Amino acid sequence: MPVIKILRNGQLTLPAKFRETLELKQGDLLNAGLEEDKIILKPVTTIERKRVKDKTRERFFELIDKTWDKNKDTDPKEVERIVNEAIEEVRREETTAETKE
Numbered sequence: 001m002p003v004i005k006i007l008r009n010g011q012l013t014l015p016a017k018f019r020e021t022l023e024l025k026q027g028d029l030l031n032a033g034l035e036e037d038k039i040i041l042k043p044v045t046t047i048e049r050k051r052v053k054d055k056t057r058e059r060f061f062e063l064i065d066k067t068w069d070k071n072k073d074t075d076p077k078e079v080e081r082i083v084n085e086a087i088e089e090v091r092r093e094e095t096t097a098e099t100k101e
Contacts, residue, residue: 014041045091056097060090 002015014024022043024030029044063086071079 056090056094059093060086063089 004012006012024043030041031044033040064083067079067082067086071082
């Protein structure tokens with residue numbers, strides 16, 4: 001396990017192997033959390049960053065359009081929740097497709 005030094009202002013450098021494995025580049029975002037005595041860093045995934053295949057992107061927008069059409073009179077917070085679920089569904093499909101390749 002690599003040792004990482006905390007620099008001024010709390011900055012740190014992730015080892016190159018980590019960045020390469022996760023395809024992280026300068027400017028990418030990470031979610032940070034604590035689990036007991038561990039710091040958890042997880043890349044924020046966006047459709048553009050993942051360079052998803054056109055089919056997956058197309059499916060994503062189909063789900064968004066369907067959601068908006070079905071929920072025109074629904075509270076915006078509820079629509080946001082539904083959209084977030086659709087995003088997660090696309091991410092799961094993408095992960096499954098990548099695993100099969």
